[in-house]
Amino acid sequence: MPINNSLIHFVKESVRPYLVWSGLFQSWDMFSPDPKSVNSYLEAVVIYSDGTSQLWSFPRMELLGAKDRYFKERYRKYEENLQNNDYADLWPDAARYIARLNSDSTHRVQKVLLVVRWSDIIPRGDNSYDRGPWDVNVFYTYTVKPEDLQ
Amino acid sequence: MNFRIVPDAWNRFFFAPQSPTPVALFRILYGVVVIATLILLRPDWLAWYGPHSWVTLSTMQKMEPGMRLNLFAVIPQTNVAIETLFWIFLASAILLTIGLLTRVNTIVVFLCLASIDQRNLHILNGGDTFLRVAGFFLIFAPAGAAFSLDHLIRVRRGRESSEIPLSSPWAQRMIQIEMALLYFVSFCWKIQGASWIHGTALYYVYHLDEIQRFPLPQWLLTPAILKLGTWSALVMEFSLGVLVWIKKLRYKILLLGLIFHLYLEYSLNVPMFQWDVLSAYVLFIDPGDLDRVWCWMRDRVAVHRLKRQDATE
Numbered sequence: 001m002p003i004n005n006s007l008i009h010f011v012k013e014s015v016r017p018y019l020v021w022s023g024l025f026q027s028w029d030m031f032s033p034d035p036k037s038v039n040s041y042l043e044a045v046v047i048y049s050d051g052t053s054q055l056w057s058f059p060r061m062e063l064l065g066a067k068d069r070y071f072k073e074r075y076r077k078y079e080e081n082l083q084n085n086d087y088a089d090l091w092p093d094a095a096r097y098i099a100r101l102n103s104d105s106t107h108r109v110q111k112v113l114l115v116v117r118w119s120d121i122i123p124r125g126d127n128s129y130d131r132g133p134w135d136v137n138v139f140y141t142y143t144v145k146p147e148d149l150q
Numbered sequence: 151m152n153f154r155i156v157p158d159a160w161n162r163f164f165f166a167p168q169s170p171t172p173v174a175l176f177r178i179l180y181g182v183v184v185i186a187t188l189i190l191l192r193p194d195w196l197a198w199y200g201p202h203s204w205v206t207l208s209t210m211q212k213m214e215p216g217m218r219l220n221l222f223a224v225i226p227q228t229n230v231a232i233e234t235l236f237w238i239f240l241a242s243a244i245l246l247t248i249g250l251l252t253r254v255n256t257i258v259v260f261l262c263l264a265s266i267d268q269r270n271l272h273i274l275n276g277g278d279t280f281l282r283v284a285g286f287f288l289i290f291a292p293a294g295a296a297f298s299l300d301h302l303i304r305v306r307r308g309r310e311s312s313e314i315p316l317s318s319p320w321a322q323r324m325i326q327i328e329m330a331l332l333y334f335v336s337f338c339w340k341i342q343g344a345s346w347i348h349g350t351a352l353y354y355v356y357h358l359d360e361i362q363r364f365p366l367p368q369w370l371l372t373p374a375i376l377k378l379g380t381w382s383a384l385v386m387e388f389s390l391g392v393l394v395w396i397k398k399l400r401y402k403i404l405l406l407g408l409i410f411h412l413y414l415e416y417s418l419n420v421p422m423f424q425w426d427v428l429s430a431y432v433l434f435i436d437p438g439d440l441d442r443v444w445c446w447m448r449d450r451v452a453v454h455r456l457k458r459q460d461a462t463e
Contacts, residue, residue, distance in 0.1 A: 001335055002342050021217050023264030024286060026279045028335040033343030035354040061419055062359040069363065071190055073421045074273040076360050078204060081272040089213050090205060090272065097197075097204050121357045123350065129357050 040118035042079045046102045047111040083116045095142030103149050114140040167316035169437035174296035179429035181247025188240050195236050198270050201227040221265040249298020260285040277426035284325045291321035329430045334391025349377035363419040386410045
């Protein structure tokens with residue numbers, strides 16, 4: 001609940017460990033307090049040990065068919081969290097997973113760069129919608145170790 | 151002033167015996183949505199929960215330290231062990247749905263649900279949270295007292311009459327409260343946001359590429375309609391959280407809630423969330439009404455059978 005006073009805070013902190021342990025923790029803040037006002041998606045630049053590279057894309061819901069969108073929706077949620085700096089601890093695992101997906105015995109991945117692309121949703125004065133220009137940012141670089149590929 | 155009014159009302163609400171048919175029906179719907187959730191996850195069981203998954207167990211434990219009810223922390227971190235856990239989970243969800251060894255399976259399903267949620271918190275939506283919390287209270291409910299193989303077996307063995315015994319509905323009430331809380335807390339969060347108050351929130355939601363499902367007619371996406379939709383969503387969430395407790399309004403609000411969720415299911419890609427929440431609507435139906443519908447259906451089937459018998463003779 002979005003209520004912040006010392007009593008509520010005390011109660012919350014007192015019961016929190018029990019709720020977390022038992023799985024009864026919960027939060028109901030979808031699209032709130034305000035929905036996202038930006039479209040974004042993730043990619044990875046995969047650099048191989050022979051110097052070649054390729055662009056690998058996370059599943060993008062808007063490019064999938066209706067059935068795949070149903071099955072792959074967890075990726076949307078995961079990508080939303082992955083591009084959040086508060087969850088930077090997720091980045092090495094993601095880079096290793098992408099390295100394994102793109103490696104084989106002859107073509108070894110050396111580096112993985114995680115890239116976010118985003119475009120603002122801009123409301124116009126005449127109430128119509130405009131898509132802002134796409135920006136890009138490399139937010140994480142991981143050097144792959146041999147043991148990561150096993 | 152009668153000081154017994156509040157405790158009496160409390161006792162009536164939580165403990166006055168009533169027919170367990172709503173919670174038994176909820177058990178079936180709940181089982182179906184858990185099975186559907188597992189099937190949708192099936193191609194990625196190991197990608198999300200395996201030893202070399204997108205988020206490893208050690209990363210999850212580092213990010214969310216402390217004691218947690220999580221079977222993944224105690225089973226071997228191998229593909230075979232993890233897939234076995236999922237197959238046990240699926241089998242248990244099927245048994246729960248048909249009502250065989252109901253109590254045991256409510257416990258197994260809750261343990262498995264809590265474990266997969268704790269194992270990877272970064273892929274969850276509100277539907278998963280609702281299933282987990284409702285699953286906890288389902289453990290204590292007389293979920294196998296009706297519409298179940300358990301009940302059928304007990305009747306066949308002469309341990310129970312075919313009449314469904316009344317029981318205390320406190321666990322059902324807890325799931326109802328959980329559902330109402332879901333809407334009310336969502337409402338409270340939303341009114342903190344300027345876009346919900348100004349009526350522009352849905353404008354952004356329906357321009358997020360990643361979350362669209364099927365196309366909507368253009369007139370529904372005009373700013374005026376989206377503004378109306380934004381405020382209607384607030385009214386709906388408040389009504390389903392608060393006004394749903396008023397008996398006279400209940401069925402009308404549930405019907406509007408059903409339409410609201412079906413609209414979201416068509417237009418937004420949040421798989422299972424709408425069905426997870428809708429499954430609990432049945433708990434708000436009066437057991438008497440549910441029994442009447444059940445009798446009506448039974449009579450229709452009996453008449454249909456008789457007619458078929460007559461036709462063949």
